[in-house]
Amino acid sequence: MGGQGDMAFTPRDWGWQPPALTPEYRTTVARAPANPLLRLPPTPSELSGPVFGHGDVAAGDNDLLHNHAAPGQSAIGERIILHGRVVDQDGRPVPGTLIEVWQANAGGRYRHRVDGYLAALDPNFAGCGRVLTGADGAYSFHTVKPGAYPWPNSANSWRPAHIHLSIFGTAFAQRLITQCYFQGDPLIPHCAIVRALPDPAARDRLVARLDLEATVPFDSVAYRFDIVLRGRAATVFENRPEGM
Amino acid sequence: MAERSDRLRETPSQTAGPYVHIGLAPTAAGIDGALADLGREIAGDAQGARITVSGRVIDGKGAPVADALIEVWQADAAGRYGAEGFRGWGRVIPDFETGEWRFDTIRPGSTGPGIAPHLTLWIVARGINIGLHTRLYFGDEGAANDADPVLALVPDGRRGTLIAAPDGPDAYRFDIHLQGEDETVFFDA
Numbered sequence: 001m002g003g004q005g006d007m008a009f010t011p012r013d014w015g016w017q018p019p020a021l022t023p024e025y026r027t028t029v030a031r032a033p034a035n036p037l038l039r040l041p042p043t044p045s046e047l048s049g050p051v052f053g054h055g056d057v058a059a060g061d062n063d064l065l066h067n068h069a070a071p072g073q074s075a076i077g078e079r080i081i082l083h084g085r086v087v088d089q090d091g092r093p094v095p096g097t098l099i100e101v102w103q104a105n106a107g108g109r110y111r112h113r114v115d116g117y118l119a120a121l122d123p124n125f126a127g128c129g130r131v132l133t134g135a136d137g138a139y140s141f142h143t144v145k146p147g148a149y150p151w152p153n154s155a156n157s158w159r160p161a162h163i164h165l166s167i168f169g170t171a172f173a174q175r176l177i178t179q180c181y182f183q184g185d186p187l188i189p190h191c192a193i194v195r196a197l198p199d200p201a202a203r204d205r206l207v208a209r210l211d212l213e214a215t216v217p218f219d220s221v222a223y224r225f226d227i228v229l230r231g232r233a234a235t236v237f238e239n240r241p242e243g244m
Numbered sequence: 245m246a247e248r249s250d251r252l253r254e255t256p257s258q259t260a261g262p263y264v265h266i267g268l269a270p271t272a273a274g275i276d277g278a279l280a281d282l283g284r285e286i287a288g289d290a291q292g293a294r295i296t297v298s299g300r301v302i303d304g305k306g307a308p309v310a311d312a313l314i315e316v317w318q319a320d321a322a323g324r325y326g327a328e329g330f331r332g333w334g335r336v337i338p339d340f341e342t343g344e345w346r347f348d349t350i351r352p353g354s355t356g357p358g359i360a361p362h363l364t365l366w367i368v369a370r371g372i373n374i375g376l377h378t379r380l381y382f383g384d385e386g387a388a389n390d391a392d393p394v395l396a397l398v399p400d401g402r403r404g405t406l407i408a409a410p411d412g413p414d415a416y417r418f419d420i421h422l423q424g425e426d427e428t429v430f431f432d433a
């Protein structure tokens with residue numbers, strides 16, 4: 001069964017999520033819908049969602065150091081662990097959900113047919129990984145810290161180091177793609193994509209924190225990035241309807 | 245509903261960017277030998293009437309959005325989501341030059357009394373800050389579409405943006421307009 005029953009989700013907070021049109025991020029100008037979103041009542045189409053299992057994810061898919069490396073080789077760069085938990089807005093773990101990540105290599109170059117940045121490709125690094133969350137919602141990736149890279153938003157635009165993440169949850173209404181940044185990166189406040197978020201607290205939520213407790217000594221430093229998916233709507237018995 | 249003050253706030257969305265394929269469709273990005281693509285088949289060999297849908301995502305200047313990625317989510321022929329052996333989910337990628345995409349699936353059944361058959365589509369791309377939810381209804385389901393409670397919420401002049409035109413036998417055409425006169429209806433789902 002996809003999803004968990006037919007209980008609705010809390011509406012998205014559109015003062016917290018980025019608006020469609022953020023002109024400082026130039027590509028939004030021609031791609032942002034001009035009309036407001038039309039609110040959908042809860043229907044099975046959004047309250048259900050695809051289910052992924054161990055047939056979709058192999059052991060080692062979350063090890064980007066090795067999942068594209070020649071035998072005995074590994075990716076070049078600062079070795080890191082990116083880990084955290086996926087929970088809903090009530091703090092309940094979201095187990096067994098699929099997380100997919102993609103990122104540039106340590107030099108800031110993507111392995112993609114349209115990336116022509118002059119930084120070198122790493123033959124042992126693809127930059128993609130996937131994992132299913134555990135029973136407690138926990139996930140972990142082993143990878144290299146991505147490099148910053150320039151992009152043609154303005155004459156001098158640089159993306160801070162970041163990893164892209166895609167998360168499913170249990171229902172299509174929870175579907176989410178985001179990016180995490182790294183604590184202390186001076187490029188973060190200058191990035192037009194980060195600044196698409198109107199609330200500084202929302203920007204801060206995307207910064208993965210150094211996590212010395214989770215490092216692997218003499219191997220990899222760790223960063224923690226927790227993810228919150230939409231939660232179930234409270235029942236009318238717990239809360240008054242909106243506007244009352 | 246009123247927000248309880250102790251509730252966590254949802255993780256903020258960020259654009260999928262131009263390199264989304266590396267993570268969500270590695271083969272299309274040009275990566276071999278790391279991860280297999282998920283979602284290449286929506287319906288697999290499930291029972292049902294086979295259909296093909298083609299279209300483009302079009303920006304406000306009328307240009308095709310060739311770097312988009314679309315996810316499709318649908319019920320099976322009996323109108324059930326996530327039925328045993330039927331995933332009903334897949335990913336669709338435009339041709340990187342022309343922006344044209346197409347996918348094969350089965351015609352979904354009605355998911356409840358009065359509900360017209362439809363597909364749910366979710367569109368991400370560079371320049372889209374948060375994924376866009378829309379629906380595809382079938383142009384040859386006139387009576388069902390007329391009765392559908394979601395289509396009834398859509399202003400008359402925009403309803404057509406959710407309806408795929410028959411385009412030959414068992415085929416439909418569905419262009420998604422991000423902006424402009426024909427802007428597709430997107431939902432706060």
Ligand SMILES: [Fe+3]
Binds near residue numbers: 162
């Ligand atoms: Fe990026």
